[in-house]
Amino acid sequence: MDFLQPTTWAEALSMKAAHPEALPIAGGTDVMVEINFDRHRPAAFLDLTRIAELAEWGQEGDHLRIGAGVTYTRLIDELGDRLPGLAMASRTVGSPQIRNRGTVGGNLGSASPAGDAHPPLLASGAIVELASTAGIRRLPANEFFVGPKRSAMRKDELIRAFLVEPAPGPQQFSKVGTRNAMVIAVCSFALSIDPARRHVGTGIGSAAPTPVTAPEAERFLEGVLGESDLWQKPAPVADSALVRFGELVAAAARPIDDVRGTAAYRRHALRVLTARALERTMAE
Numbered sequence: 601m602d603f604l605q606p607t608t609w610a611e612a613l614s615m616k617a618a619h620p621e622a623l624p625i626a627g628g629t630d631v632m633v634e635i636n637f638d639r640h641r642p643a644a645f646l647d648l649t650r651i652a653e654l655a656e657w658g659q660e661g662d663h664l665r666i667g668a669g670v671t672y673t674r675l676i677d678e679l680g681d682r683l684p685g686l687a688m689a690s691r692t693v694g695s696p697q698i699r700n701r702g703t704v705g706g707n708l709g710s711a712s713p714a715g716d717a718h719p720p721l722l723a724s725g726a727i728v729e730l731a732s733t734a735g736i737r738r739l740p741a742n743e744f745f746v747g748p749k750r751s752a753m754r755k756d757e758l759i760r761a762f763l764v765e766p767a768p769g770p771q772q773f774s775k776v777g778t779r780n781a782m783v784i785a786v787c788s789f790a791l792s793i794d795p796a797r798r799h800v801g802t803g804i805g806s807a808a809p810t811p812v813t814a815p816e817a818e819r820f821l822e823g824v825l826g827e828s829d830l831w832q833k834p835a836p837v838a839d840s841a842l843v844r845f846g847e848l849v850a851a852a853a854r855p856i857d858d859v860r861g862t863a864a865y866r867r868h869a870l871r872v873l874t875a876r877a878l879e880r881t882m883a884e
């Protein structure tokens with residue numbers, strides 16, 4: 601197979617335009633599994649690891665703009681204070697070796713419903729930046745995922761970066777797996793609270809054909825926090841509100857039975873994760 605190795609972003613976009621069938625490879629932690637098991641044999645690889653700007657991050661207005669090639673280890677070390685929800689999720693990814701190579705760009709590229717970066721990106725209203733020789737387009741994360749392992753990225757496009765605001769308030773992420781580490785999520789949940797804008801964000805992983813949000817649960821919790829004036833003076837929320845919030849999150853999921861768990865267990869686990877995330881958030 602052909603191995604294309606651009607050294608600049610412009611060269612990578614031209615190569616992708618000329619070879620739309622070429623499979624991008626960043627950390628390779630998803631791609632090499634597919635190759636090793638012979639599930640996929642692309643005509644060509646497009647190696648993105650030599651493009652320095654993909655591994656950079658910086659400020660753009662109110663947002664952080666983070667290159668698709670920034671690894672989980674660097675996200676935790678360099679951005680953990682500004683993006684605590686994404687850092688919590690990153691700490692649960694694979695092992696140190698996987699976190700040293702794996703990237704959020706690769707997680708988005710695979711678009712797995714179980715990708716651990718996706719719930720915190722959804723909860724914090726992140727934007728995905730896609731590019732081709734035709735130009736740049738920016739999509740809200742909740743428009744990026746269109747089906748199981750399918751995204752809105754076109755064949756001639758690459759993921760350049762994602763944009764996200766530094767956490768405006770408390771954020772949480774939790775995940776249930778069949779063991780404590782090196783595990784694909786049975787389900788996961790992310791919560792992000794913006795006290796100044798009085799906004800709640802959610803993200804659910806591994807419990808629907810794509811990562812999804814729970815808008816009804818978000819509006820319900822905004823109401824609860826507003827009624828009791830808890831936006832600026834956090835205090836425990838009533839048990840009845842914890843239960844209702846969990847029910848609304850579980851109702852937003854569309855889980856299936858599979859080797860990792862049943863649909864019923866996933867809904868139950870989501871109710872538990874949700875209540876726990878909310879308790880921890882209010883304690884913060």
Ligand SMILES: Cc1cc2nc3c(=O)[nH]c(=O)nc-3n(C[C@H](O)[C@H](O)[C@H](O)COP(=O)(O)OP(=O)(O)OC[C@H]3O[C@@H](n4cnc5c(N)ncnc54)[C@H](O)[C@@H]3O)c2cc1C
Binds near residue numbers: 706785
């Ligand atoms: C042992 C092991 C444990 C793992 N544990 C977890 C886990 O706990 N949680 C989790 O979410 N994942 C896990 N994974 C999966 C994987 O590590 C992640 O999905 C990771 O984020 C992939 O990043 P990568 O840079 O290695 O992507 P790659 O494997 O290089 O690429 C993944 C996909 O994205 C595409 N792609 C990569 N970069 C771009 C780009 N810039 N533009 C367009 N397309 C691009 C590739 O073509 C490919 O389709 C695990 C994998 C292994 C092998």
